[in-house]
Amino acid sequence: MSYSIGWGLFALTLVVAGIWKRIRAARYAGIALLGVTVVKLFTHDLANLGQLYRIGALLGVAVVAIAASFFYQRFFADDSRQAAAKPDAKTPPPSQPGMSFMKARDTLVAAVVLLALSARAATFSEWQWRQPLPVSSPGLLKLSLPESTLDAARPDLGDLRWLTLLAMRCPIFWTGLFPPAKPFKPPILSSGVER
């Protein structure tokens, strides 16, 4: 994980230096390294991180990526537009710098919310209860849930998930479930109110 943090900061430094010194190779190398870091994070690091560190890792990469894109748009794209606008006076003026900052801020807020929501979902390894069930042959099977599983699950069994050994969802058909509860209506014995 430390390598990913170091690589991300190094990539951000390359992008900023490439924009500041106007070196195209440094900018492209920084963006490429940032892409490699993101791939490493998603394919390698997230599997080894706890939930809190996972949130921090994704937030860190999001901040670095947004900062890099902000600097790129703020300083490099404006210069390109101004250079392109010089020979032709009829082209519209470049957008105000404050607008790009507001866009970057809104994007940052949206990324933080999305990452927090996505990291909130618990993975299979973090489930509190697991009940292995023997499967003797492939195909359609009829299994009976143990009482301990029914005791640990919610009354409507809404939190039950069926997974294979490879943590893949498998289709199920419920039979013999609890009958739906009848609506309870208290009998009205008289028109008055008992005290």
Added chain:
Amino acid sequence: MLQYHARSEVPVFNWYLYAYGLVTLCLFAGTWLLAPPRQMVLNSNARRCWGTLGTVLAFLLLNIEIADYFTPPGQAALTFEFSGILRGT
């Protein structure tokens, strides 16, 4: 060299830093000194070459220092462990 040269007991601030760091600084200093119109040496752009080498060496130094920090003290060689496990709540 990373295999046979003994590590220091001091993390980060050891011979890796000043050996590779000084070369990196010299490469970037050469990049700065070879500003146009002095960038062409033997019909090649030496400024671009030094900058590329300095960047690559700085990236290698970054990885070496991270590995050195997480290698147990007293171990002779560096351990590049890319799968550090952090378990939180």
